[in-house]
Amino acid sequence: MFVRRAVRRWAQLGASALVLTAIPLTAPVAPWAAADDCPIAEVVFARGTDEPAGMGRVGDAMVNSLRRQTGGLPIRTYPVDYKATITQRHSGAGAKDAIDRIKSTADACPDTKIVLGGYSQGASVVNIVAGFDGVNWGDPLPRKYMDHVAAVATFGNVAGRTGGSTPTQDSPLAAKAIDLCHPSDPICHDGPGNSWSGHTEGYIPVYTDRAAAFIAAALLTHGTPKYGSQSPYAPQTEYGQGTGPQQPRTVRPVPPGRTSTVPEPYYGGSFI
Numbered sequence: 225m226f227v228r229r230a231v232r233r234w235a236q237l238g239a240s241a242l243v244l245t246a247i248p249l250t251a252p253v254a255p256w257a258a259a260d261d262c263p264i265a266e267v268v269f270a271r272g273t274d275e276p277a278g279m280g281r282v283g284d285a286m287v288n289s290l291r292r293q294t295g296g297l298p299i300r301t302y303p304v305d306y307k308a309t310i311t312q313r314h315s316g317a318g319a320k321d322a323i324d325r326i327k328s329t330a331d332a333c334p335d336t337k338i339v340l341g342g343y344s345q346g347a348s349v350v351n352i353v354a355g356f357d358g359v360n361w362g363d364p365l366p367r368k369y370m371d372h373v374a375a376v377a378t379f380g381n382v383a384g385r386t387g388g389s390t391p392t393q394d395s396p397l398a399a400k401a402i403d404l405c406h407p408s409d410p411i412c413h414d415g416p417g418n419s420w421s422g423h424t425e426g427y428i429p430v431y432t433d434r435a436a437a438f439i440a441a442a443l444l445t446h447g448t449p450k451y452g453s454q455s456p457y458a459p460q461t462e463y464g465q466g467t468g469p470q471q472p473r474t475v476r477p478v479p480p481g482r483t484s485t486v487p488e489p490y491y492g493g494s495f496i
Contacts, residue, residue, distance in 0.1 A: 264336065266333075272344030273309070282427050285429060319350075338374060339374060348383075357388065376390065377404070378402075379435070384412035390403040
C-alpha cells in the first residue's frame with residue numbers, strides 16, 4: 225500500500241536519527257499519504273526565457289538532485305504553463321497559472337508539501353506569486369495558501385538588482401526562500417566580471433544541488449510527518465556527492481534562507 229511505503233521511506237531517511245514516535249506502521253496514517261494521487265511533495269517550477277515547455281534545464285536538475293538527496297521520495301512536478309518569450313510580458317500569466325496549481329493541490333491534497341521555484345524569467349513569476357516587493361504584474365498567492373508552501377527557490381532572479389534578494393522581502397514566504405545568483409550572472413549581479421554564460425550555464429550542478437539541499441531540509445521539517453526533531457538534512461550541514469543521506473560536516477552558521485557551499489553566490493551587494 226502507498227501509505228506504508230511512504231512512511232517506511234521517510235523512516236529510512238533518518239536511520240537512527242529519525243525515530244517514529246507517534247505513528248505505528250500498522251495503524252491508520254494521517255491524511256498526508258491517504259490517496260495515491262497525493263504525493264509527499266510537489267515542485268511547481270517556472271522555466272527560463274525561450275526554454276521549451278516543461279521544467280527547463282535548471283528545474284529538471286534541481287528536482288533530480290532533490291530526489292537523490294531525499295533518497296528517492298515520491299515528488300511530483302508541475303511545469304508552470306506560460307509563454308516564456310524574450311519580451312518578458314507573460315510573467316503575470318505564469319504567476320496566475322502557478323497560483324491556480326498551488327490552490328488546486330492544496331485543496332485536494334492538504335498535506336502535500338509544495339515547493340515553488342523559478343529560473344530567470346521564471347524567477348519573476350515566483351516573485352509575483354510570493355508577493356515580493358517591486359513586482360506588480362499580478363496578484364500574489366492568497367495568504368491562507370502560503371502555509372502549504374514548504375520552500376521557495378529562485379535562480380538568476382532580476383529582483384537581486386531591483387527589489388532585493390527574496391529572503392529579505394516582506395512576505396510570509398521570505399523566510400522559506402533561497403535566492404541563488406551566480407557571481408557573473410548579469411541578470412542578478414550588478415557589478416564587474418559579468419558574462420552571459422554566468423546566466424545560461426552557471427547554475428548546474430552547484431547551485432541546483434544547493435537549492436535541493438535547502439529544500440530537502442525544509443521538506444523534513446515542514447508540517448507532517450512528525451518523526452521527531454532531528455533531520456539528516458540540517459540547514460547548517462554540508463554534503464558531498466551521493467544518492468542518499470550522508471554523514472554531515474559542520475560548517476559555519478549562515479543567515480536564514482542561505483546554505484554554505486563554494487563558490488558562493490552573489491547576494492545583492494556583497495560576496496559572503
